[in-house]
Amino acid sequence: MVSYSFWNNKGGIGKSFLCFIASCEYAHIHPDSDVYVIDLCPQANLSETLLSTSDYDSALGSLLVKSKVRKSIGGYLEARLNSPFTMVESVEEFIVSPNEYNSHIPENLYLVSGDNILEIISEAIRQTSQLSIPVKSWSMVLNWVRDLTVALQNRSSGREVVVMIDCNPSFAIYTQLAITASDYMIIPFTPDESSHRAIKNVMALVFGVDVDDPKINTYARINYNSRALSEGINLPKLHSFISNRVTVYENKESKAFKAISRVIKKTVDNFYTEYRTHFSPRKNMPSKDFLFIPDYHSACVYSASVGIPIHAMKAGPKSFRGERVQINSGPLSKYKKALEKFVSRL
Numbered sequence: 001m002v003s004y005s006f007w008n009n010k011g012g013i014g015k016s017f018l019c020f021i022a023s024c025e026y027a028h029i030h031p032d033s034d035v036y037v038i039d040l041c042p043q044a045n046l047s048e049t050l051l052s053t054s055d056y057d058s059a060l061g062s063l064l065v066k067s068k069v070r071k072s073i074g075g076y077l078e079a080r081l082n083s084p085f086t087m088v089e090s091v092e093e094f095i096v097s098p099n100e101y102n103s104h105i106p107e108n109l110y111l112v113s114g115d116n117i118l119e120i121i122s123e124a125i126r127q128t129s130q131l132s133i134p135v136k137s138w139s140m141v142l143n144w145v146r147d148l149t150v151a152l153q154n155r156s157s158g159r160e161v162v163v164m165i166d167c168n169p170s171f172a173i174y175t176q177l178a179i180t181a182s183d184y185m186i187i188p189f190t191p192d193e194s195s196h197r198a199i200k201n202v203m204a205l206v207f208g209v210d211v212d213d214p215k216i217n218t219y220a221r222i223n224y225n226s227r228a229l230s231e232g233i234n235l236p237k238l239h240s241f242i243s244n245r246v247t248v249y250e251n252k253e254s255k256a257f258k259a260i261s262r263v264i265k266k267t268v269d270n271f272y273t274e275y276r277t278h279f280s281p282r283k284n285m286p287s288k289d290f291l292f293i294p295d296y297h298s299a300c301v302y303s304a305s306v307g308i309p310i311h312a313m314k315a316g317p318k319s320f321r322g323e324r325v326q327i328n329s330g331p332l333s334k335y336k337k338a339l340e341k342f343v344s345r346l
Contacts, residue, residue, distance in 0.1 A: 001153040003163035004346065005182035005236065009205065010198035011169040013190045014244045016046040017304050018293070019166040024309035025343045026162060027106035033160040035109045036095075036152045038145065040073055040178040041168040044114025045304075047072075050098040050105055051113075052307025059101045063113055069093050073145075074115030077125065077174075080144045084128050085137070091151040102307045112148070114166070118174050126173045139231035145181035162346065169198075171205050176224055179206060184239035184280055189264065191243055191257035196264050199241075203271055206235060207278050237280040240345060241268060242291045265290060293338050299327050300335075310339055 006019040019037070027035040039047045044060060051059045063071040070078065076094040094112055098105040129141035145165070153161045165178045179185070187202060189195040204210045208225030228235055243261060265287035272279055272286050282289060302320055303310055315329035 001149065001161040001163065002184070002346075003149050003165060003182045004184050004186055004239065005165040005167055005178050006186050006188065007167035007169075007175065007179065007202070008187050008189055008195070008198050009169055009171065009201035010189070010195055013188050013195060014300075015169075015188050016041065016049070016166050017300060018186075018188050018242065018244060019164050020046055020049050021303070021310045021339055022343055022346070023109060023164045024106060025311050025339055026164075026346055027109040028309070028311050029343070030160070030162075031106070031108055033108060033162055034152075034156040035106075036112065036149070036161065036163045037109065038073060038112045038148070038163060038165045038178070038181075039114030040118070040145070040174050041114050041166055042116045042118040042174075043168070044116065046166045047111060047113040049304050049307050050109075050111055051096075051101045052305070059096075060113060063096060064115055064117075070115060070117065071096055072113040072115035072117075074117035074121065076112065076148060077118070077121060077144065080141075081121065081124055081128060084131075085134060085140055087147055088151070091148060091155065095152075095155075104308045104312050106309075110152075118168075122173050125177075129173070136231060138227060139233055142176060142180045142228075142233060145177040149181050171201075171224075179224075179236060180228070180233055182236040185236045186240045186242065187238065188242045188244040191260040191264065193260060196260065196267065199264060200267060207275065209271075209275060235278070238278055238286070239280045240289070240291060240342065241286060242293055242342065244293045261290075291338070291342050293342070294331070294334055298325055299332050302327065310336055 006015045008015065023035050023037050027033070037046065037050065048060055064074070069075050071094055076088065076091065079088050096111050096113060098109060098111050099107045125141060129138045131137040134140065149163050152163065165182055167175050167178045187199060189199060200210060205224060268286045279286060299310070299313060302318055302325055303313060305320070313327065313332065315327045315332050318325045318327060
């Protein structure tokens, strides 16, 4: 089993959509594997996309409200709160097969749905992690989602298991649960200064260091990173940096985006030079392996809205909420190739 979290300390950079298309692509090209998607964002945008139906309705509400137990990550975490230091006997009731709602999704992809209750119960989770008894209460609570991934692996009875975890931009307790559960982190970004700051925040919040501001290191080390190290929690490795939602001019990044990309690459390379153990094994400097996902807005909007993965999308005119949308074959083909290159690294 291997697990990936999609996170950056900034919203609006396409984390959820990238997790959606990557999960579906991996499941499509690896039919003998089981892909589990855990949506650890209260907004549950990824879950809504996976569960979309042809008339744009979502099954999410019925999973959260009409089920006896919330069929979601919220339901699982509520069960853990009821018995904080005992494993849940069965996780089956928290899992849904999106293919039953959306036939475009591969049958070997499973979902633990997002849930707005995450925000409501986050303080209860945090307080539980601060209990003085048992002594290891913090690490035991922080491993709740890691426990879930182990249960999912057991559920698949020997099949290869890949877990994809979508995260909220904040570093709330539920994001910390996601990061603790992941073996690798995938960092999408847009080439702008706010993304640059957000990537530096990832390094400070998760790994307790900032290559440019030593003062930040002082505060970071008294939080998640220092406790994780002292209590034996393995930190994830930085796997991929993906330049996402990029403005393209003549098939290349625009000059403004390219200039900011250079700054981001320099920051990541500097971090790698100082702290390479935080990265997955590689032959090159990280900047040499940055992935570029060309912007193809129409296809992405259409895909996210109707729940059709990129691998299943065909070029041509589409009827979309009363409008005629044209999906052109050339840009779509380039997008598919970029996605395939990314997924081949997983």
